[in-house]
Amino acid sequence: MVLIDERELPRVPYQGMNMVHERELKILNRLYAALEEGQEESVIDELLDEFLRDVEEHFSYEEDLMRKSHFFAYECHHGEHNRVREELRAVKERWQKNRDIKELKDYFEKVFKPWISEHILTMDTVTAQWIARIMGGIGVL
Numbered sequence: 428m429v430l431i432d433e434r435e436l437p438r439v440p441y442q443g444m445n446m447v448h449e450r451e452l453k454i455l456n457r458l459y460a461a462l463e464e465g466q467e468e469s470v471i472d473e474l475l476d477e478f479l480r481d482v483e484e485h486f487s488y489e490e491d492l493m494r495k496s497h498f499f500a501y502e503c504h505h506g507e508h509n510r511v512r513e514e515l516r517a518v519k520e521r522w523q524k525n526r527d528i529k530e531l532k533d534y535f536e537k538v539f540k541p542w543i544s545e546h547i548l549t550m551d552t553v554t555a556q557w558i559a560r561i562m563g564g565i566g567v568l
């Protein structure tokens with residue numbers, strides 16, 4: 428079972444962001460599969476770290492685009508990324524303390540999955556529209 432099917436992932440009008448989201452989805456689904464299979468803790472540790480590194484790259488990439496394009500709602504979007512950075516730090520700490528696969532799986536199913544779709548449909552979409560307009564829909568900032 429995958430956590431999020433690729434076809435369910437909302438698309439935004441800036442291709443670079445879609446590519447970053449697709450990459451993250453693949454890593455997230457691999458992590459989720461390992462949780463479902465009840466893989467060893469060391470395997471989950473590695474996949475969780477890979478996912479957390481990818482989230483940081485994803486958020487930093489968008490923040491860089493927003494700064495370069497002088498996005499009007501930078502503070503709002505950046506603030507939401509920071510909130511999730513903190514949340515994920517706490518999730519990792521809980522996992523290291525409790526080693527509870529169900530708790531970690533529940534977080535991805537009940538919190539992260541609905542969050543990422545909602546975030547892409549709202550803040551990421553508005554950001555992508557702004558960037559696409561500035562870029563004339565082509566090229567790389």
Ligand SMILES: [Fe+2]
Nearest residue numbers: 448485489551
């Ligand atoms: Fe995003």
Ligand SMILES: [Fe+2]
Nearest residue numbers: 489546550551
């Ligand atoms: Fe975002």
